Amino acid sequence: MQINSTVSKIYRSKDTAVMVNIDRTTIQRLGFGFGKRDDSQQSWRRWFDGQLENYRPIVEQSPFPERMQIFLDARQTFKNNSQISRDKKNDFERERRRKVHQQFYADALLRTEHAVHSDTPFVERIVHFWANHFAISADKLIGEALAGPFEFDAIRPHVLGNFSKLLEAAVLHPAMLIYLDQASAVGPNSMVAMRREISGRRQLGLNENLAREILELHTVGLEAGYTQSDIENFARALTGFTVKSIGNLSAARKIDGAPGGMLFLDEIHEQGQVNVMGKRYAQSGKSQTLAILSDLATHASTARTIATKLARHFIADKPNEQSIDRISKAFVNSNGQLSEVYLAVAKEVSKPEMRKPKFKSPNDWVISSLYSIDAPLPPARRLYKWLKGMGQPVWAPGSPKGFADTKAVWLSPSGLLARAEIASTIPGTLDQLSSPEELFAKLAESARKDQSFSIVSQAGDLEQALSLFLLTPEFLYR
Amino acid sequence: MSWIISRRQFALGLGGAMLSIMSSGATPTAGQNIRNRKMLFIILRGAADGLSILAPIGDTYYQRARGILAEDKQPRLPVAGFFGLHNAMGKTHALYQNREATFYPATGLSHPVRSHFDAQNMLETGTQRAYQSDSGWLNRALSLLAHPGEGIAFAPTIPLALAGSQPVSSVILSESDALDTDFTDRITMLLESEPELLQNWSSALNISKASQTAMDGSGKSKSRDVGLFIADIMTNSVNAGMATLELNGWDTHSKQDGRLDKLLKNLDAIIDGLNLGMGDDWRDMLVVVATEFGRTVKPNGTRGTDHGTGSLAIALGGNLEFGNVACDWPGLSPSQLFEGRDLRIVKPIEEIILGLVSTHMSLDRSIVKKTLYPTL
Numbered sequence: 001m002q003i004n005s006t007v008s009k010i011y012r013s014k015d016t017a018v019m020v021n022i023d024r025t026t027i028q029r030l031g032f033g034f035g036k037r038d039d040s041q042q043s044w045r046r047w048f049d050g051q052l053e054n055y056r057p058i059v060e061q062s063p064f065p066e067r068m069q070i071f072l073d074a075r076q077t078f079k080n081n082s083q084i085s086r087d088k089k090n091d092f093e094r095e096r097r098r099k100v101h102q103q104f105y106a107d108a109l110l111r112t113e114h115a116v117h118s119d120t121p122f123v124e125r126i127v128h129f130w131a132n133h134f135a136i137s138a139d140k141l142i143g144e145a146l147a148g149p150f151e152f153d154a155i156r157p158h159v160l161g162n163f164s165k166l167l168e169a170a171v172l173h174p175a176m177l178i179y180l181d182q183a184s185a186v187g188p189n190s191m192v193a194m195r196r197e198i199s200g201r202r203q204l205g206l207n208e209n210l211a212r213e214i215l216e217l218h219t220v221g222l223e224a225g226y227t228q229s230d231i232e233n234f235a236r237a238l239t240g241f242t243v244k245s246i247g248n249l250s251a252a253r254k255i256d257g258a259p260g261g262m263l264f265l266d267e268i269h270e271q272g273q274v275n276v277m278g279k280r281y282a283q284s285g286k287s288q289t290l291a292i293l294s295d296l297a298t299h300a301s302t303a304r305t306i307a308t309k310l311a312r313h314f315i316a317d318k319p320n321e322q323s324i325d326r327i328s329k330a331f332v333n334s335n336g337q338l339s340e341v342y343l344a345v346a347k348e349v350s351k352p353e354m355r356k357p358k359f360k361s362p363n364d365w366v367i368s369s370l371y372s373i374d375a376p377l378p379p380a381r382r383l384y385k386w387l388k389g390m391g392q393p394v395w396a397p398g399s400p401k402g403f404a405d406t407k408a409v410w411l412s413p414s415g416l417l418a419r420a421e422i423a424s425t426i427p428g429t430l431d432q433l434s435s436p437e438e439l440f441a442k443l444a445e446s447a448r449k450d451q452s453f454s455i456v457s458q459a460g461d462l463e464q465a466l467s468l469f470l471l472t473p474e475f476l477y478r
Numbered sequence: 479m480s481w482i483i484s485r486r487q488f489a490l491g492l493g494g495a496m497l498s499i500m501s502s503g504a505t506p507t508a509g510q511n512i513r514n515r516k517m518l519f520i521i522l523r524g525a526a527d528g529l530s531i532l533a534p535i536g537d538t539y540y541q542r543a544r545g546i547l548a549e550d551k552q553p554r555l556p557v558a559g560f561f562g563l564h565n566a567m568g569k570t571h572a573l574y575q576n577r578e579a580t581f582y583p584a585t586g587l588s589h590p591v592r593s594h595f596d597a598q599n600m601l602e603t604g605t606q607r608a609y610q611s612d613s614g615w616l617n618r619a620l621s622l623l624a625h626p627g628e629g630i631a632f633a634p635t636i637p638l639a640l641a642g643s644q645p646v647s648s649v650i651l652s653e654s655d656a657l658d659t660d661f662t663d664r665i666t667m668l669l670e671s672e673p674e675l676l677q678n679w680s681s682a683l684n685i686s687k688a689s690q691t692a693m694d695g696s697g698k699s700k701s702r703d704v705g706l707f708i709a710d711i712m713t714n715s716v717n718a719g720m721a722t723l724e725l726n727g728w729d730t731h732s733k734q735d736g737r738l739d740k741l742l743k744n745l746d747a748i749i750d751g752l753n754l755g756m757g758d759d760w761r762d763m764l765v766v767v768a769t770e771f772g773r774t775v776k777p778n779g780t781r782g783t784d785h786g787t788g789s790l791a792i793a794l795g796g797n798l799e800f801g802n803v804a805c806d807w808p809g810l811s812p813s814q815l816f817e818g819r820d821l822r823i824v825k826p827i828e829e830i831i832l833g834l835v836s837t838h839m840s841l842d843r844s845i846v847k848k849t850l851y852p853t854l
């Protein structure tokens with residue numbers, strides 16, 4: 001009797017250990033690791049459902065109008081004003097730039113803070129995922145002014161809804177219209193273009209940039225086989241969407257509304273039907289673009305593009321085709337209902353045979369570090385410098401493709417060195433230091449964990465132990 | 479051997495048959511040892527407008543075809559009696575006059591596309607279809623060096639052009655203090671069980687020692703300092719063979735002139751710093767500047783240009799004696815344009831790089847081709 005009971009007890013505890021381990025790994029893979037609010041004894045499914053239920057889409061009142069105002073302010077004040085001296089104008093301009101920079105860093109800190117303090121780390125990762133999918137790059141001052149508001153307004157509220165709404169919100173947001181040059185494009189046969197031709201002024205015309213990147217990056221992808229003429233036709237349909245008070249379109253200045261808002265102006269829209277990817281769109285005005293976007297959003301190639309990217313983000317650098325198929329199917333069957341798509345992703349992540357170790361991106365590594373050890377956020381500029389030094393400055397990937405998502409890109413000598421430098425400064429910001437035992441309890445089980453633990457626990461002091469913990473292979477990977 | 483192309487010769491070629499000029503563009507300087515040959519590949523990401531950098535001002539269609547883009551604020555610098563180099567490229571122009579630089583107009587990929595991402599992939603892997611290879615041609619070129627050399631990315635991450643099985647490192651200008659060795663030794667212990675992490679970490683430690691010495695200056699990464707920093711790392715500190723530098727922002731769909739002016743000033747200052755900093759080692763150096771494709775000949779509706787085809791490459795360095803600009807100029811008249819909108823490519827960028835690398839490293843072209851462009 002005695003013996004039997006011991007055996008069953010061992011069995012039971014081993015069972016529990018295995019079960020908890022699977023859940024913990026899945027949770028660790030979907031979120032930022034274990035923070036003080038993560039219940040490591042919960043099943044991954046309950047944890048996951050809680051993520052979708054508790055997410056707060058709106059974090060504050062839209063900052064867009066205020067940011068736009070900072071950007072436009074000085075420009076309006078002294079444009080064409082000969083009363084103001086050149087020096088004064090230069091001072092004003094410097095001050096304006098300083099304000100925009102400062103606000104930009106503050107916005108980058110704000111999005112990071114939301115992630116670090118979040119009750120729903122999975123959805124915060126999803127927000128960052130979509131902000132990168134619909135990347136705008138703050139390479140110019142206007143980009144800096146609008147990058148934060150773009151994520152807060154166009155991405156955050158739509159990440160748990162339908163993909164078609166997210167697509168529409170992202171690509172027609174003023175920040176995107178400006179970044180991919182749509183805001184100043186004009187239909188070559190539109191009323192405004194005609195008027196200008198008659199009066200002999202400089203010709204305005206199309207810009208293919210946004211049309212091309214919606215097809216190539218945001219939806220169907222190159223493999224869908226669209227042509228240069230599909231791009232040009234889509235660019236024609238897109239004319240009309242512009243932004244108030246940006247550029248020299250007098251037509252856009254006359255309309256009422258807050259500066260920086262999105263407008264559709266029939267006067268610059270290229271009238272007439274267009275063919276895009278074998279389908280004819282004869283709608284007038286903005287409904288033409290909305291119809292094209294709606295078809296693109298539910299296209300089978302779009303489902304595949306999105307499924308592949310999500311799989312690469314959460315499952316493996318080279319995800320299994322079966323995983324991609326299942327996620328893609330969830331996208332098609334639900335008509336792009338994103339919560340269904342995420343559930344399919346989470347199910348794949350929960351299968352040990354499907355997931356491979358993922359080397360954390362710099363952004364992920366910084367957030368999961370601060371999240372796991374409950375460290376205070378660094379000052380805005382320092383945070384930005386950290387991420388820039390590792391090659392992932394927030395909202396500035398340098399191209400509409402966004403940042404890459406594989407180890408081949410993020411594991412580099414200078415990148416590792418930068419992580420070591422950052423890790424060495426974090427303990428100094430903490431009031432209370434955890435012991436190595438407490439730190440390692442935050443990690444899911446792994447084969448190497450004991451070895452790393454013994455090295456970290458022999459550190460010279462608790463500060464060094466904490467720095468080393470953030471550099472263990474188990475923490476660098478998820 | 480060099481070729482000076484007169485304006486008349488170019489003028490003759492226009493409108494009729496394409497003018498043909500025979501020249502490789504570069505010949506090796508005789509009698510130098512090949513032990514320490516080095517190379518830097520500068521990638522202009524975003525598709526730089528070759529026609530604005532080196533404008534074919536001698537083409538009778540130039541003004542008509544380019545419209546507002548032909549209205550320069552500053553006078554252009556003469557090249558080969560036919561082209562005008564952008565005024566921001568003064569230092570590069572001086573090197574050109576000294577036969578230490580040359581230009582390759584109307585170049586592009588052998589299989590051109592208008593997607594940034596496919597084109598950059600092909601430019602970096604050396605394949606003729608995108609996403610066929612995980613290694614960059616510069617990484618493979620390391621195996622051709624006479625000395626054991628390392629690849630160095632001057633960036634926080636390693637670009638595809640330099641990625642692959644040969645050892646590579648990365649370095650950036652850093653203002654932070656060196657980490658103490660007690661800490662770095664413990665990190666080494668932690669990463670020992672993971673070969674890939676360990677390899678990157680060891681490489682980081684080696685190069686961080688080197689960059690600490692290179693950083694004696696102001697610590698600010700002004701353009702010229704970036705060039706000086708690269709020069710320092712490439713000459714004194716490590717066994718550098720092939721290196722990369724990526725410059726972003728060339729996707730000028732709108733307000734092109736002001737943006738190009740800044741971008742080109744930066745490029746020119748980096749080249750200047752590099753040339754100054756390398757001193758005598760400039761003789762072993764080859765710098766190739768390239769971009770993924772060119773831009774439309776006609777300006778678009780927003781004072782910029784959309785994705786096009788033919789662009790420009792630049793080669794610099796003290797090893798090769800560069801001749802004058804060598805090119806079958808394809809012309810800008812409507813009938814001469816590719817698909818009615820773009821500058822036609824007359825010589826693929828792969829061929830240009832192949833020629834330059836073989837001559838620079840004094841290697842047989844067929845051997846270099848097998849390594850760099852096996853499917854060309």
